[in-house]
Amino acid sequence: MAASQRLLVMPDDGVEAVVALIDQAQSQLLIKQFKLQSEAVEQALLRAQQRGVQIRVMLNPHTSGGDRWNDEAYALLEGWGVEVAWTSERFPVTHEKSMVIDGQAALIATFNLSDKYFTETRDYGVVSHDPMVIEQVVAGFEADWERVAFDPRLDVGLVWSNVHSRGQMARVIDSAQESLRIQHPKFVDAVILERLVAAQQRGVKVRVLCGGKHGLSDWDVYDTFSSLRLLEHAGVKIRRQKLPKLHAKLILVDEQAALTGSMNIDRSAFDLRRELGIEVDAPDVIARLSETFNADWEAAKKYSAPDPLDPAYHEAGELPPDPHFVHD
Known part of the structure; x- marks a missing residue:
């Protein structure tokens, strides 16, 4: 698996990295996206269409709050x-953010194909050339395109919701022996919470980068x-990341493995939604994830979450509210 993975980091790599993937397509593009709002990406798709690439795109119709971001792109x-x-x-x-290029590469990302996520947010994308991974991403696309059930394989390093993602995330956390570095904006699942506490109690050094209240819905x-x-x-060390805005979903284990993808640590992400993540073990990918996390950690400040029942303190030190930045 390791030799077949490479990493995209946002906003460092920018929209150009995604446009380059689209521009290399010669025969087929399969795209499944929560949000498409980027003229550069749209123009890359038009160029692909004009050179004869077969393109199929699936767009999420509306958010849980009812917003219809994709009508214009559709x-x-x-x-x-x-x-x-x-x-x-x-x-x-x-909520899945995936793309398959010519049946030869699959992108599994935390970022949407939207300019905000190429310029303002910390996000990751893994490009896999593993044939088994690509086959499964294609199979998931075809199943959702045809509106039929999909029974994914559990042995290729992909993490699917609403199938088995909670269990796989728990297994990744349970595997930690020395360190866990978590970069997630949302913590709304008791099973994963207990796993993180248990890791800390068995001597694993757990660090959490969160985004504070920024981007959270009132109920989260x-x-x-x-x-x-x-x-x-x-005893977990917690810091709040402000810039780049934290949208990434990353669990980094013992400097040797990682899990990243579209799913938040959230019950609906595990149980209701279509989500896709990937387990990572390529040394170059792990090294860059570690370097990026460490830089974000050093730039962040120690954070103690306020009493959730005392809203008078919820905005202390927060970034200004942004209605277009919500952790759905």
Whole structure:
């Protein structure tokens, strides 16, 4: 697996890294996206269409709050003759961010194909050339395109929701012997919380980079703040990342392995939504993830989450609210 993986880091690599993937396509592009709002990406898709690449795009129709971010992109692609469809109704939200290029490479990302995530947020994307990984991402795409059930393989390093992602994330955490570095904005799942506490108690050095309240919905503040307070009580070191804005979802284990992808630490992400993550072990990828996490950690400040029942303190030290930056 290791030799077949490489890493994209946002905002460092920028939209150019994604455009380069699209521009290399010669025969086929399969894209499944929560949000498409980037003229550079759209123009790259138009160029691919004009050179004869077969393109199919699935876009999530609306967020859990009802926002319809993708209507404009849908109409634009349809007008260009690109095959475009809404994501499967089997899931209330499709949060997956994937792309398959010519059946030779698959991108599994934490970032949306939207300019904000290329310029303002810390995000990651893993490009895999592993044939088994690519086959499974394609199979998941085809199943959702056809609105049929998909039974993914559990042995290729992909993490699918709503199938088995909670269990796999727990297994990754349980495997830690020395260190766990968590870069996640949202903590809304008791199973994963207990696993992190247990790791700290068995002597693993656990560090958590969170985003504070920024980007959290009102109903997620209660669980996230309470979870962060419990982690602090257990001795976990916690810092709040402000810039780049924290949108990444990363668990880094013992400097040897990692899990990243679209799913937040969130019950709905595990149980209801279509999500996709990937386990990583390529030394170059792990090294860059570690370097990026460490830089973000050094730039961040110690954070003690306020009492979730005392909203008077919820905005202390926070970035200004951004209605277009929400951890769905």
